[in-house]
Amino acid sequence: MERKLNKLDGVRASVNYATRRATVELDTHAHVADAIDAVHTAGYAAAELSEQAPAVNEDSATAKALFTRLIVALALFVPLANLSVVLAVVPDLRFPGWQAVLVALAAPVVTYCAWPFYRTAVRTLRTGVATMDTLVSLGVLAATALSVYSMFSAEATSTAGQGVWSAIFSSDSIYLEVAAGVTVFVLAGRYYEARARAQAVQALTALAALRATDARVECAGDTTMLIPLAELKVGQRLIVLPGETIPSDGQVIEGAASVDLSAMTGETTPVQVSAEQGSTAVGGTTCLDGRLRVEVTAVGDDTRLAEMIALVDSAQTAKARAQRVADRIAAIFVPCVIALAAATVVGWSLTGASWEHAVRAAVAVLVIACPCALGLAMPMALVIATGRGAQLGIFLKGHAALELSGTIDVVVFDKTGTLTNGQPHVTGVYTVDDDSAELILGWAATLEQHTSHPIATAIAAAAGPQSLAAPVDEVVTDVGSGVRGVIDGVKVQVGSPAWIARSAAVPAAIDARRTDIERSGGTAVYVAADDAVRGLIDIRDGIKPSARQAVDELHRMGIRTFLVTGDNAGAAQRTAEQVGIDDVIAGVLPAEKVAIIDNVRSSGAGVAMVGDGINDGPALASADLGIAIGRGTDVAIGAADIVLVRDDLTTVALALQLASATRRTMRTNLAWAFGYNLAALPLAAAGLLNPLIAGAAMALSSFFVVSNSLRLQNFARIDR
Structure with missing residues (x-):
């Protein structure tokens, strides 16, 4: 399906096996109808995604349908297998028409129960593509045909019995229980996968259910x-x-x-x-x-809830770089297995073995090589991780965020609104000459209403709404420094002491007061009029209760921490001491934050940036991993790779730990999927595996991958 879609002009598609969904992007000249037609040609159904969040009803319905077929298959397989083994071990117990009884028991299993495999195999073969369903279908049909032949052969009608172990495990012992058994095992694996997919997107469904x-x-x-x-x-x-x-x-x-x-x-x-x-x-x-x-x-898609749903949905349907590699391997794997099965028949025939033995070995190759585990190894872990992250208030914008998290050696924090509560308040106003505190605060509030910085909000709140009525012209904002404008004909500047000192005279008393404020951990804001500083505003903000614990957690993980802020050195150093941060760089403009991150990265370290303000947007985009506080500005959230909805900084370490646990799970899954096939295929080709055992092993490999991935649903916190 993915190849069909990508062949269309102006269409880019990515298919996720774990979620069974395709993400399709179309250029302006491309048409949705053409993409849907291409999907139908490939043998699948497609429809435009509705505005509502996707639900898991489809997975639930699939699981129910598979469960029905599984119950039927299992109910018939048990007596079929028992009869087959008993009649193989003790031929004297064979009764007239025993072959017909076995065929009657097996027929519903290899037709009705196995129908989903045949249907998908035929659909994909129409497009010239062989898939894992092709292998299963060939295996079941070949085992059925060989079983029917074996039951009516001279060997089956002889009175020479086999041992119990030979009847069960020998590659020469094959009746219809093999075809039925493979169907049962594959159905069990598919049913388990469908249930896992539904569980994996429960977080998304829970978010969607919050809508009024x-x-x-x-x-x-x-x-x-x-x-x-x-x-x-x-x-x-x-x-x-x-x-x-x-x-x-x-x-x-x-x-x-x-x-x-x-x-x-x-x-x-x-x-x-x-x-x-x-x-x-x-x-x-x-x-x-x-x-x-x-x-x-x-309203609608612009709400915070809709944004969070979109983040989870995008992360779960996106495809990680490692998964794209696994997909390319899986694409050539099936044709190679079919070629190996054919080579197995030829090889055994050349050794003088009977064609029945050669075909049995080929069937075992087809059955055991089903690459279900390979197809699930990456996406299942990633889908479950993004769902669990959403439950913990960690929203990943894509699988790349998980991959990048493993490279982080340094975490850079902004100060205001990130380490602090983001609710600064005015604790004092100091003036020179005969100016009143109300005048200074009113000037500052009138200009600061044009910015969204938390300090501006604090000044406006302290001044009251009546101070915002004064007319103001020629407002110019210098991001990260301050704002200037003309109020009632007076040229007023409000901002950082360093910025204003470049263009306005600073009285000694004001400068001394600034020094005292900064030494005590406060933030000083100068107010200048007509090129002279006329007053100073003392701003204070409390440290978040979770800040110290978050930094300590990062240090336990071996991660170095930086505080990079546009605030003064005194306030920055005081904050760093309170939370335990290693390095402090103060008085930094937004553009300089990017340069600092690039400088740290030049030493070979992976850098994560944590921020919430409009000034942090460039730095969040520049870092290897951008982490935005969920209540931050749209610019910060838009530039970040991870959004933390909870106002709790310990989720920074939690996000990195979740990424680490996910990467370990993916590596284990891939190692198992590749290792299983490398070990099992030679055994099957050598005729050492009964196809029934091969089918069980194949199903168990998928079971292992899904179960291993589902462990991430219990992730809470590690490395404590």
């Missing part, structure tokens, strides 16, 4: 009306009552409540939101108590 179906919107005359969620518009005002799901993202404009974020972030402690705090409401979370009035700021 309708919203209670305000109408004229203080009335409300329930409308479908799809009709909700930005700017409408919602009423959310206790116990209800918040329909969409918005700003709390009235009321206070405890909100349960556990399903989305993994945090079990409810979060308090209120209009007084300027809180935002996140769609898909639950209002536990209180009544909220919310103004909608995002």
